[in-house]
Amino acid sequence: MLPSALDQKKKRKKELLLSAAFDLFVEKGPSSTAIDEIVRRAGVAKGTFYLYFRDRNEILNHLIAEKSALVIREADAAALKRAPSCAGEELLIIDDEVVERFRRDPKLLALIYKNLSWGLFAKALGGGDEGKRDLVERLSGGRPLEEFVKVVSMVLELVSSVSYSAIILEEPAGIEEMKPLLIESVRRLIA
Amino acid sequence: MLPSALDQKKKRKKELLLSAAFDLFVEKGPSSTAIDEIVRRAGVAKGTFYLYFRDRNEILNHLIAEKSALVIREADAAALKRAPSCAGEELLIIDDEVVERFRRDPKLLALIYKNLSWGLFAKALGGGDEGKRDLVERLSGGRPLEEFVKVVSMVLELVSSVSYSAIILEEPAGIEEMKPLLIESVRRLIA
Amino acid sequence: MLPSALDQKKKRKKELLLSAAFDLFVEKGPSSTAIDEIVRRAGVAKGTFYLYFRDRNEILNHLIAEKSALVIREADAAALKRAPSCAGEELLIIDDEVVERFRRDPKLLALIYKNLSWGLFAKALGGGDEGKRDLVERLSGGRPLEEFVKVVSMVLELVSSVSYSAIILEEPAGIEEMKPLLIESVRRLIA
């Protein structure tokens, strides 16, 4: 067995745990998910859980970070594919993708909607510092970075909390009705 | 003892419980607050809790509804005192008051920030239907009511979630720094 | 209001409690019936219960005695109507009536099946000592009373426990199948 294969096998249980925990967290909420259920679904022994995570909170945070970053990374990737009609539209398209992602997977939304932030956004842009700076500059349209960060944060707050209200609670209306206003609002915020 | 006095005494226990529960919920979070502690702090017997509430969740919802409404009602009242410099400013002033309220009482913010909605807002405006319609008309500045409701909802979402990030997490910056942008954003949304 | 009417009114609550308790006991079993439910169904206050009964056990015993006696009294009455084809058949007919009664009302059976006894039987025959002795003499067919009492007891034990098994548990067969054997068995016991 090659070292890499061994490494893979070593991490296998951790991933089984993460995956089982994620499913249960979105199914019934983190606080009503017992460690017992997680290990049962993961097919590992109870003690094994404590080999990889200190407690339920740790695995929850792990998942939230991972999934939040994933959402943004995916939205970013999708936005790259869709050629922005004009400069400055990119952020709008990303938001649009985030909303659509949540619409397709409301349970995921319920789990992470409080946790989208610029920090994750920045991490998601990731990669070399060079490319990152380029992108940020492109997105920011020349505005001072510090201010731009705040605006992006606010935009993410708006998008995720309105998505939550509209998709999960359908309050004050469903996402179909709310989305045009939401996108228009984002446009105004980043104007 | 007159019936009213008895009723008052009855209500008193319920209020003692609500007050004790509120303190504990904001101090240590709802899910780490034991019923035991609530009744101890309220100075009533454990059974009494179950005379008034089915479980911890019920008292929590009760509190969230009550406190959320209170925040909006207070902001509204405060806004009335401050003469709006010009028409259409009223909503801005209300938001400003909400932010200030949260700034003074971050624990309250932590408890209810997910629960501000147009529904509560409308209820808080309360009173006679006459006056209510007047106010709404005034606030809406002639826009169709349905659209206005959605805008107010979005504004509340933005204000409460940005307040949460800025005040509790100081992310991406403290409320001092974020507030001007937030108010400016609100101005844009309701423009 | 005449004294008798007053007395009636006085006893009214007690009867309401007994009736409510009986319904609940047969519906869900004595040990899962709370005093709270009894008073709620009876439409009286909780304290009132303790005015008439010391605890749940007391009302249960009261009911068992009352209902057991009723079953036997009714069976006896019904037997009197059906002219026994020949002397010595009377006990058989009574047993037949008891079985039929239980078949019509299995819940009652579940409540009292452990409590049919000669004591109740004797009480049910009730009335003047004269008539009682006559009946017993008639039933006993000249056997010494003491022995006859034991036989009747055993017959009642057999009838009620086989009814219970057959009607409630359908074990080893339903009452339709078991009844002929049961009646035949009783005939042999009293031969």
Next chain:
Amino acid sequence: MLPSALDQKKKRKKELLLSAAFDLFVEKGPSSTAIDEIVRRAGVAKGTFYLYFRDRNEILNHLIAEKSALVIREADAAALKRAPSCAGEELLIIDDEVVERFRRDPKLLALIYKNLSWGLFAKALGGGDEGKRDLVERLSGGRPLEEFVKVVSMVLELVSSVSYSAIILEEPAGIEEMKPLLIESVRRLIA
């Protein structure tokens, strides 16, 4: 430690619980026995109880089944030792042994007297199907099996409920006085 040793240790806890529960159930009745007491007497932790049984009812049923079967198995074994004076007497001897067993251990009787059945009887005969069929044929004295089963059931009902009345309640007389009649009754039922 070998698996078998581990298994044994595991089984031990379960048996400690069963034994403790049995003692308490016969001492003070199942419904007044707290899980707390059971685990204290068994010398295991509370959680361990719930590792092996869902609730008090489950352990109770477990015990009733086990002890009922034991009573019949023992009576059967004892009957085998006592040479039946003549064919067809075997069932009488078994009943006699059951009565004696109950007389020696009234608490056991109080716990299980509602639960003696042909099903247990059949299981107790157990062992190879060959021997079982032989025994049943021998016992049944050539009668059709189905009818024989019903008769044995009725006999067991009679024996256990009369034992209960006579031994526990001494009603209508003690077991000394009742036993001859009971045995005579059984003789008639199986005639």
Next chain:
DNA sequence: TATGAATGAGCTTTCATTCAT
């Protein structure tokens, strides 16, 4: 690494009973 039996503190909830009215 991996296991899973065992733990026991701690939680929620029930409910018989009291007593001021």
Next chain:
DNA sequence: TATGAATGAAAGCTCATTCAT
């Protein structure tokens, strides 16, 4: 007699965590 709010002991049950294997 009658009430029903209040009580608080006691019960059932959960579950994160440990540890010997």
